[in-house]
Amino acid sequence: MIVQKYGGTSVGNATRIKRVSRRIAETVRSGHRVVAVVSAMGHTTDRLIGLAHRVSGEPPPRELDMLVANGETITAPLVAMCLQGLGVPAVSLTGPQAGVRTSNHHSRARIREIRPTRILEALDQGQVPVVAGFQGATEDFEITTLGRGGSDTTAVALAAALGAQSCEILTDVDGILTADPRVVPEARLLRHIAYEEILELAAVGARVMHPRAVEIGELYGVPIHVRSSFHRRPGTMIVSEVPMEDRNRVRGVAHELGVAKITVLGVPDRPGVAAAVFEPLSRAGISVDVIVQNVSSQGHTDLTFTVSETEFPQALRLVELAVREVGATGLSQSGGLAKVSVVGTGMLGTPGIAARMFRTLAEAAINIEMISTSEIRITCIVERDRAEAAVRALHAAFKLDQVPTASGAPV
């Protein structure tokens, strides 16, 4: 059994839906049982969100989910009817019909459980289940969505729940590249990437995979193959260990626009203050990113962190309350920022990568506002308008366009 997920561009119009259906039909005829997961056509999700904002200043999260889930609900029956026309029995299922149960965090729900009874029934009857990605329902049948790019997560979670042999993510690029090819035309296809590397890349903006999909894939050992829906050449395998020649270096550069920064000023330096600021954000399901706390002077510190611009207004309201509660002196904020990151397991124990990153940005006259690191990632917050220049400069500085040698390319 194989789960195939087709992204928005791949199902963007009638011709493409027919082509995708032929590919599913071929996979079935080659002897596989196939579960298809589909995204909304083309820019449908963006259009629906835009529409919501034209009729409502701040669309209520529940209604927004009711609205945007429809994108996927349209694609699934179109693919199912096309398959039937090709002589392949198929049935479309919404996320809830497919048994996707989620938390109740609208627009960023997490899959709690999958009860795939209907999928298994369809497979038993020789049908291809065509599941609408991105959507699910809570225990109370409230419709939820999994966050932008969440159809990947539907696919990998289904592959895990069904014990599928693999999950194919079929998209509009050749696989996972060293950077977004829209920003860096020389970006190179990576044949293999470690779960932890693509997880870090995805978490800091590489749109090609939804981070939660990678997490679930690693947890349940689902082999994930990210490849083009437009041709048959192999793409990128996400694996536990990358081959020797791919270690020992930076593997990719990612960027994310739409970052905002909040600073809580004059925070009293005592236990429990950071918790009081971050707990309300966590309860609201807002993820906080790069966090920096200054060295205390005269019993007070400043606490700065980033959130995504879409969650900025809500985060500000919650932090304003916390500021009063903890007795901080004030708040400063700015939007229009971006995150630029370099990632690679080879960074572990390789000195000089941070220095090279900072030097490269300095030479491009790009100011670094904040820095954060993990063992295999370095992230800099920069002005949004400079993010793409930063990505191109870093891609060149780390020679990511060159095929690594057997010993791993020097950094």
Ligand code: ADP
């Ligand atoms: P789909 O609709 O198939 O899910 P997405 O738009 O979500 O496709 O993701 C694919 C896009 O991700 C590509 O078109 C590319 O612009 C972008 N992208 C960003 N970083 C990378 C990367 N490192 N490798 C490949 N694609 C990337």
Ligand code: ASP
């Ligand atoms: N349609 C949703 C989005 O645009 C989910 C997806 O494509 O994976 O984010």
Ligand code: MG
């Ligand atoms: Mg996607």
